[in-house]
Amino acid sequence: MTRPFEEIVAEHGLVVMRVLRSVLGFDDADDAWSETFIAAMRAYPDLRQGSNIRGWLVTIAHHKAIDQIRKTNRSPRPRDGLPDVAIDDDLAEHGHAGLRAALARLPPKQRGAVTYRYLGDLSYAEVAALLGSSEEAARRSAADGIANLRKWHRLEGIGERR
């Protein structure tokens, strides 16, 4: 039996938002979030039973984000990883700005892998499909990305609560 679309929004809305904020920054994420769920709602009745809904939504979000970046930058679609994005949100308003900045500084492949693996909760196979790399490469990029973030983390001394 197909679940009401409302349940899909309630269950996955936050994951999609986290991914979009990582890719686009806070200001542009809201628009892309609506566009993602509008596109998903249009296709929803044709979605195969038993599909991985979160993977499907994050894939749509990825394409919406890339579209939005292309619209503003007029830059070609990147071959792999994620395009550069300016994270210029208000530090006081959102907090954790340092960590977001560090994530934004990661090489595109690492940023993409960390975003889709850890914010999007996707499997490495799904991450690889989105980033156009092999599963092994996606796994390595995510690990390298986390290692880099952890290095920063230790340097800044934020979140040290062991």
Next chain:
Amino acid sequence: MKTLDSRQDDQIVDEIHAAFAGGEIDGTGPLRTRLSDRADEEGLLDVAYRTVDSPFGPLLVAATPRGVVRIAFDSEGHSSVLGRLAAQVSPRVLLAPRRLEVIARQLAAYFAGRLRAFDVPVDLQLAQGFRRTVLDHLRDIPYGATESYAAVAAAAGRPSAVRAAGGACSNNPIPLVVPCHRVVRSDGTIGQYRGGSKAKEILLALERA
């Protein structure tokens, strides 16, 4: 070393989650309002729904582009009703309070005794055949009046189908707007009701006042 690493990884993953969290995506927030408005503009709002307060608990009110398609009592379990709407009408079911503003206001006025007849389009696609004929007739029973199941069966063209008329009433997809509560037993007792006999009593008392 490995364990320390993975614990620190968990920690940094938590931090990353926190860094991009915030701004609730709840049903009444601006983000959700914009989504349901956009869905409406794009013609994707196959089933819009909201809840409305009543003297017997929250009511679920759902509408298709054609009109109100379902009103459900709290006792029916709103999430299972939404599941059946997804299966029977369309899976494009979305919380969209604004689309149901008119019926919500009319229900509030009705419960306050300030409205005697609902003026909203209805979509009776969930009732077919004889049941549909019965429901069409029920809409002609005026505010404050009652009719027996036998009279309803006769008015719907099948005088001997009293039980079937009762079945049509108890399966009415749009109670209140289609006033099945105005149908009572010939012996004067109030009979059954989808929302429970207590709710039926309250409605009959309200309309007598």
